[in-house]
Amino acid sequence: MALPRRSSGSRFTLAILLLSSVTLISLDARGYEPLTNLRKAATAVVQPFRNLASTIFDPIGDAWESLSQGDSLEKENALLRDQLGELLEYRVTTEGAVEELAALRTQLELENLGGQKTVVAEVTAQSVSNFDPYILEIGKGTQSGIRDGMAVISVGGLIGRIEDPGLRSARVRLVTDPNVNIGVLVVGTNQVGILTGNGVGQPLLVSDGIPVSADVEKGSILVTSGSERSPYPGGFAVGTILEVLVDEINLEKELIVAPTGQFENLEFVTVVLYQPLITQNGRNN
Amino acid sequence: MSMFRLIKALFVITLVLILQLELFSNIRFFGVMPELMLGLAIASGWHGGPSNGALTGFVCGFTVDLYLATPLGLSALSYALIGYLLGIVAEIVAEDIERIVRLIISIAAIALGLTLFVLFGELIAEPNLYNKNFGKILVVGALYTGLFIPVLHYMMSWVFHESTYQGNQRPMNRSQLT
Numbered sequence: 001m002a003l004p005r006r007s008s009g010s011r012f013t014l015a016i017l018l019l020s021s022v023t024l025i026s027l028d029a030r031g032y033e034p035l036t037n038l039r040k041a042a043t044a045v046v047q048p049f050r051n052l053a054s055t056i057f058d059p060i061g062d063a064w065e066s067l068s069q070g071d072s073l074e075k076e077n078a079l080l081r082d083q084l085g086e087l088l089e090y091r092v093t094t095e096g097a098v099e100e101l102a103a104l105r106t107q108l109e110l111e112n113l114g115g116q117k118t119v120v121a122e123v124t125a126q127s128v129s130n131f132d133p134y135i136l137e138i139g140k141g142t143q144s145g146i147r148d149g150m151a152v153i154s155v156g157g158l159i160g161r162i163e164d165p166g167l168r169s170a171r172v173r174l175v176t177d178p179n180v181n182i183g184v185l186v187v188g189t190n191q192v193g194i195l196t197g198n199g200v201g202q203p204l205l206v207s208d209g210i211p212v213s214a215d216v217e218k219g220s221i222l223v224t225s226g227s228e229r230s231p232y233p234g235g236f237a238v239g240t241i242l243e244v245l246v247d248e249i250n251l252e253k254e255l256i257v258a259p260t261g262q263f264e265n266l267e268f269v270t271v272v273l274y275q276p277l278i279t280q281n282g283r284n285n
Numbered sequence: 286m287s288m289f290r291l292i293k294a295l296f297v298i299t300l301v302l303i304l305q306l307e308l309f310s311n312i313r314f315f316g317v318m319p320e321l322m323l324g325l326a327i328a329s330g331w332h333g334g335p336s337n338g339a340l341t342g343f344v345c346g347f348t349v350d351l352y353l354a355t356p357l358g359l360s361a362l363s364y365a366l367i368g369y370l371l372g373i374v375a376e377i378v379a380e381d382i383e384r385i386v387r388l389i390i391s392i393a394a395i396a397l398g399l400t401l402f403v404l405f406g407e408l409i410a411e412p413n414l415y416n417k418n419f420g421k422i423l424v425v426g427a428l429y430t431g432l433f434i435p436v437l438h439y440m441m442s443w444v445f446h447e448s449t450y451q452g453n454q455r456p457m458n459r460s461q462l463t
Contacts, residue, residue, distance in 0.1 A: 009336060010334070010335040010336040010339070010369070010372070013335075013336045013339055013340060014335070014336075014339045014365065014366075014369045017339050017340065017343045017361075017365040018362060018365065018366070020343070020358075020361075021343065021346075021358040021359075021361045021362035021365060022358070022362065023358070024347075024350075024356075024357050024358025024361065025356045025357070025358040025359055025362070025409060027357075028356040028357040028358060029356055029409065035357055038351070038357075039351050039357065042348075042351040042352075043351065043352070046302075046303070049299075049303055050303060050306060050307055053303045053304075053306075053307040053308070054307050057307050057308040057311070058311075060308065060311075060312070061308065061311030061312060062311075064311065064312045065311070125306070125307070125310060126310060126311070127310070128305070128306050128310045128318075128352055128353065129353050129354070129355070130317055130318055130320070130399075130422045130426055131355075131402075131403065131406075131413060131414045131416070131422065132353070132354050132355065132413045132414075133316070134413065135354055163354065164354075171354060173354075177413065178412075178413075179412045179413065199416075199417075200316075
């Protein structure tokens with residue numbers, strides 16, 4: 001079989017395309033504004049088609065989900081029924097907890113969450129990548145006051161932060177991402193540590209900041225610390241301590257934390273329209 | 286590439302992109318979705334040759350990049366290379382090759398494309414690409430995308446008429462061949 005001769009034209013095309021790709025990567029890494037705007041524009045242009053496609057394909061996706069996750073849904077229902085029973089029992093014994101919490105919040109000088117403006121946004125898509133499952137897409141953006149870095153909460157607590165908001169849509173980076181760090185405070189103590197994600201479906205970790213002598217216990221609640229440099233307002237529930245381990249090399253405690261926020265089957269999330277003072281000052285300067 | 290062919294290619298790319306973003310991102314096997322746009326780049330290399338394969342692969346990758354959190358150009362780089370490579374492979378192997386062989390080559394190319402994507406991502410220190418699920422994504426992603434390869438080949442065959450690519454000449458249609 002005679003091999004066809006390849007002209008230098010195809011190699012030249014490839015070379016140009018590879019150079020273009022590398023240039024794009026380089027410019028994007030530097031945060032080149034026109035490329036960011038191009039992304040936003042492309043999202044806005046295709047969004048109506050995506051909405052239309054979503055209307056058609058969502059029932060198919062839902063049917064697939066119920067088929068493929070039938071067993072786990074049954075188990076989840078049973079678990080939720082058990083939890084509901086426990087909660088109803090618990091409620092009777094903790095009638096005074098609200099007042100106690102208010103007193104505790106005052107003591108810890110946490111901001112009043114009721115004072116923060118929020119926006120409820122619909123979850124329009126899960127991650128569209130195989131390699132980055134720590135993303136959600138929501139159907140509101142800068143037009144609704146959403147800005148980069150704002151905290152996103154669901155039932156139970158903090159689940160992530162806003163990333164690259166467009167005009168009418170935004171991405172949410174979930175706290176389960178191993179590259180996300182959050183300053184957290186152990187309620188009932190003044191211990192502040194750094195919480196990191198540990199992958200989808202895995203507990204969160206606090207492996208930095210809690211000294212071995214600290215009095216932290218299993219079952220304690222972690223809330224966002226709300227420190228000056230933190231992008232999150234203080235006092236949002238993040239998780240409950242499942243296990244306390246001792247790192248004898250660094251003389252620190254490592255906390256295994258169950259997230260309190262709901263990550264599965266999300267339809268709506270709440271974006272807290274809060275920007276830390278440091279960002280606002282930076283912008284003013 | 287003629288204007289008519291370009292319009293057909295853009296139509297197919299947009300259609301497959303929307304299917305990938307809106308339908309197949311929700312229909313996952315073991316948590317893995319098919320990489321249809323990579324499959325399209327492979328099919329375009331097969332039917333259009335190295336130049337068209339690289340160009341279509343670049344466009345496919347670039348459009349996917351617009352919707353991912355990874356740097357713009359990362360998928361474009363990998364897909365352009367794979368499109369070009371498949372163009373060369375298509376030149377080397379016989380044109381009347383069995384479809385099953387073409388399918389196997391395409392599946393292997395998907396695995397290679399995913400590996401290249403992660404490799405380039407790691408080179409620029411992009412987080413989250415190489416993780417403990419990489420093997421699963423590679424195997425399931427390649428096989429799952431493989432299910433759609435015949436359809437993608439059909440689409441790109443429609444765009445480039447027939448798999449009659451020879452060198453850098455314009456693709457011929459069936460009547461010209463007889």
